Amino acid sequence: MVEHNHKLTVALAKLEKEKVPDKDLWVGIAHSINDNIPATPVKQGRGVAMPIAASFILFAAVLLVTKIDPLSEPSSQGMHGDALVQAISQQHEEQKLSLLTRFSEKAAVTDDWQQQLNELDEAASAVKRALAEDPDNTALLGMLQHIYQQQLLLIERVHAPKWQQI
Amino acid sequence: MELSHATVTDMKPDTLRVRESVLLRAAVNGDRDAYREIYDIHIKRVFGLCFRLTGERGMAEDAAQEVFIQVWRTLSNFDGRSQFSTWLHSVAANVTISYMRRQKNWLQRMFDIESVTLAEPETSGCSSGVDLEKYILRLPERARVVFVLHAIEGYRHEDIATMLKIASGTSKAQYHRARQLLEDWMGAD
Known part of the structure; x- marks a missing residue:
């Protein structure tokens, strides 16, 4: 009996918890979640925020992919590693400051947006720490x-929800 | 979110955690691509749980889909106090049990203690020579559900009792019954 108990305990410890489904389940999931089911109330403001956010995203993407800053000297075109992280961060801080200034007179629709902003700041710091050890890791970049995009979107959405634009 | 799944799975645990928190934030804000990445990270573990609870691949696939649809709808309820995977697995267990309840013969199967599931044999690749997976699927449904939740997922009997709407004593009894059956079957090998 004790031996059987031990056998079961050992087998349990070795049991693989993961299993692969036979078919791709995402198709059905994607179909359901595409039926405009909101994940959060804040998402209501997305329609207006998206074009503005898209421009930021596009700008940031162009900056990263081409590594060209039109205001800087040609020597910065080969920017990489630490310098690139600093350039992206500085650019972001300027955009964030600009948005916060623009919305400084407006009330936010949620109370905890600054906390969310801080959490994103912490996440960015963690990624930057990881980048300090692996400066050219494109996944981390x-x-x-x-x-940074999420921070800008957050500031936009909590200050300029769709219903205020009508 | 353009990072490939292969890249995500190759990441170190700390980096993966940071990545997951970024994906979660994006998904809460309605980013379906980010949610797809979260799905890619967790589907195998969630499907494994659904499969062992239902004892059947078809039902497990339906249940796993329902889990990820429910999670999308309630993602904003995740408060970040626990690990996301812990919260996800808890939702998965509850959604799957709820799904099973809606299936025909649930009551009959749950209360027919002597019946044994005629599940399709499935090997686990277990190197010990004992195919525990196959035996778990052979367990009577209620004993199997309790065993999976307690022995594999680590839930307390009090929590299982709440999930299954049974007494905690019943949960303990079913667990011991499951262990007894498994030990007997493994001993006969």
């Missing part, structure tokens, strides 16, 4: 950019 993409991640940093995405966090």
Whole structure:
């Protein structure tokens, strides 16, 4: 009996928890979540925020892909590693400051947006720490950019929801 | 979100956690591509849970889809106090049990203690020579559900009792019954 108990315990410890479904389940999921089911109330403001956010995203993407800053000297075209991270971060801080200034007189539609902004700041710091060890990791650079985009979107959405634009 | 799944799975745990928090933030804001990446990271683990609870691939696939649809709708309820995977697995267990309840013969299967599931044999690749996976699927439904939740997923009997709307004593009894059956079957090998 004790031996059987041990056998079961050992087998349990070795049991693989993951299993692969036979078919791609995402198709059905994507179909359902595409039926405009909101993930959060804040998403209501997306229609107006998207074009503005898209312009930021496009600008940031162009900056990263081409690594060209039209205001700087030609020597910065080969920017990479630490310098690129600093350039992206500085650019982001300017955009963020500009948005915050623009919306400084407007009330936010949620109370915890600054906390969310801080959480994103912490995430960005974590990514930057990782980048300090692996400066040319494109996945981490993409991640940093995405966090910055999320911050800009957040500021937009909480200050300029769709219903205020009508 | 343009990062490929292969890149995500190759990341170190810390980087993956940061990546996941970024994806979650994006998904909460309605980014379906980000949600697809979250799905890619977790589907195998969630499907494994659904499969062992339902004991059947077809039902497990339906349940797993329902899990990810429900999670999308309630993603903003995740408060970040626990790991996302812990929250996700809890939602998966509850959604799957709810799904099973809606299927025909649920009551009959849950309360027919002596019946044994005639599940399709499925090997686990277990190197110990004991195919525990196959035996788990052979367990009577209620004993199997309790065993999976307690022995594999680590839920307390009190939590299982709440999830299954049974007494915690019943959960313990079913667990011991499952262990007994598994030990007997493994001993007969």
